[in-house]
Amino acid sequence: MNAAGLTPAGWVAVLVSGMLFGAGLTASTMVRPEAILAFLRWQDFGLLFVMGGAALVTGLAYAIAPRVMREPAFATRFGVHPSRFDAPTLVGAAIFGVGWGLAGVCPGPAIAGLGAGNWPLLASLAGMLAGAYVQGRWFGRDDPGAPAGAPAAR
Amino acid sequence: MFDALFPHGIAPYLIGGLVMGAGVALLYVATGLVGGMSTVFSAAWSFVSGAAHFAQPRYVGSRAWRLVLAAGLVLGAALWTLASGQVVPVTTVPVSLLLIGGFVAGFGARMANGCTSGHGICGLASLQASSLAAVVVFIATAMATAHLVRSLA
Numbered sequence: 001m002n003a004a005g006l007t008p009a010g011w012v013a014v015l016v017s018g019m020l021f022g023a024g025l026t027a028s029t030m031v032r033p034e035a036i037l038a039f040l041r042w043q044d045f046g047l048l049f050v051m052g053g054a055a056l057v058t059g060l061a062y063a064i065a066p067r068v069m070r071e072p073a074f075a076t077r078f079g080v081h082p083s084r085f086d087a088p089t090l091v092g093a094a095i096f097g098v099g100w101g102l103a104g105v106c107p108g109p110a111i112a113g114l115g116a117g118n119w120p121l122l123a124s125l126a127g128m129l130a131g132a133y134v135q136g137r138w139f140g141r142d143d144p145g146a147p148a149g150a151p152a153a154r
Numbered sequence: 155m156f157d158a159l160f161p162h163g164i165a166p167y168l169i170g171g172l173v174m175g176a177g178v179a180l181l182y183v184a185t186g187l188v189g190g191m192s193t194v195f196s197a198a199w200s201f202v203s204g205a206a207h208f209a210q211p212r213y214v215g216s217r218a219w220r221l222v223l224a225a226g227l228v229l230g231a232a233l234w235t236l237a238s239g240q241v242v243p244v245t246t247v248p249v250s251l252l253l254i255g256g257f258v259a260g261f262g263a264r265m266a267n268g269c270t271s272g273h274g275i276c277g278l279a280s281l282q283a284s285s286l287a288a289v290v291v292f293i294a295t296a297m298a299t300a301h302l303v304r305s306l307a
Contacts, residue, residue, distance in 0.1 A: 006185055006219065013184035014219050018226015020177030021271075023234035026242065028170020029162075031231060033247045040293075040300035045159045046167035051274045051289075053168045057175025058182070058279035065183050072186035079188040081276045082212075083268065085284035090291055092266025093273070096259050097292030101299025103247055103255025106270040107191040107263060110256060111224050115231030116242040123249045127256025128263075132195035133203070135264040140196075140207035 010074030022112040024054070031113040031121075033104030040101055088141065099131070177230075178275055187219060188280075190272020191227070192263035194220040251303075262292075 006014070028050045029035040039047035066078045083089065100106050105113075105124040113121035181187050197217035200208040208214075235242060245252070263269035266288055268277060273292075277285020 010185045011219075011222060013180060014187070014222045015226045015229070017177045017181035017184070018223040019230030019233065020180065020226075021174050021223075022227035022230030022232075024170045024172070024174030024177060024230075025227070026170070026231045026234040026240075027173060027238070028167050029242075030170065031242055033245045033252070034243075037247075037300055040297045041304060042297070044161055046162060046164055049164050049167040050171035050174070051270070051278075053171025054175035054178065054275045055278040057172055058178040058275055059281070061179030061182050062188075062279050069183070072182070073184045075185045075187070078182070078186040081188045081268075081272070081280050081282060081285070083273065083277050083280075083282045083284045083288075085287065089266045089268075089284055089288055092262045092264070093268075093288035093291040094262070094295045096262030096266055096269060097295030098299045099255045099257065099259025099262055100270070100292060101255075101296035102258060102303060103252045104300070105247075105252060105255055106259060107195070108227065108269075108271050111191065111194075112227040112231040113242075115228035115233075116235050117232075118242050118245055120245050120247070120249055120252055123252040124256030124259075127253045127258075128192075128260030129195050129198070131257040131260025131262075132192070132264045133199055134257075135261045136196050136199060136207040137203070137205050139261075139265065 007074045025108055025112040026116045031109045031116040031118055036104035188276050190268050190276055192269040194224050
């Protein structure tokens with residue numbers, strides 16, 4: 001199944017999007033657990049500008065693009081973030097925060113950190129894969145009706 | 155006051171955040187896709203695990219683009235490091251903490267269906283109350299945990 005029904009140009013766009021995200025994570029020093037921990041320990045609140053700046057630009061795109069474009073440039077449908085206001089979301093967020101606070105590593109930096117040469121983050125990456133497996137295998141909720149955040153859900 | 159809150163200024167943080175936002179915005183404008191990073195872990199398992207949970211369309215149908223996006227993260231980080239000449243110091247956080255923290259964060263992010271990027275960027279950008287609540291909760295528990303770890307160390 002061709003995920004998302006992307007054209008070749010669309011696949012290039014996905015790769016370039018990831019490259020921008022990885023470059024931004026590196027430029028903002030978020031690939032350093034020490035920088036995250038400095039925020040969590042109230043020594044440097046710069047992380048608020050990382051998240052805020054990224055959310056601002058993203059929010060403009062989410063708000064404007066569907067109004068001025070009939071469909072995405074290289075696909076057929078604009079997706080939505082499948083977020084729900086329920087107990088698993090809040091409990092999961094609380095658990096996620098504990099892990100984030102233990103090591104100062106979240107999924108984006110764990111992946112991008114490899115490109116930046118921060119090799120010990122491989123341990124976090126392995127941990128995240130294991131955590132995602134345990135969660136999905138034994139605690140996962142199956143909701144085939146939920147939007148996949150991707151046009152592939154059609 | 156400002157120096158106490160932002161000892162390294164705000165420029166690198168704001169610039170990095172805007173570049174990250176440009177990436178997520180491009181993803182949306184070009185492909186209509188919305189995605190944080192944590193789903194890639196469950197989606198990757200769909201290649202090797204026969205468990206029913208990982209066989210869901212939301213993983214099987216998105217695993218290819220999510221892996222391409224993740225590859226872009228590694229590539230973009232490498233190119234930025236090379237082009238800027240900035241050397242990223244290798245972390246001194248103990249490997250045991252990195253591993254355990256990663257496990258707990260991975261479990262929680264998948265349970266919450268989002269992490270710092272899924273809820274913190276995509277969710278906030280689409281003005282979802284559930285994501286705002288998730289962000290407030292995970293920042294609170296992360297701050298409590300980080301302070302606790304330092305006091306025990």
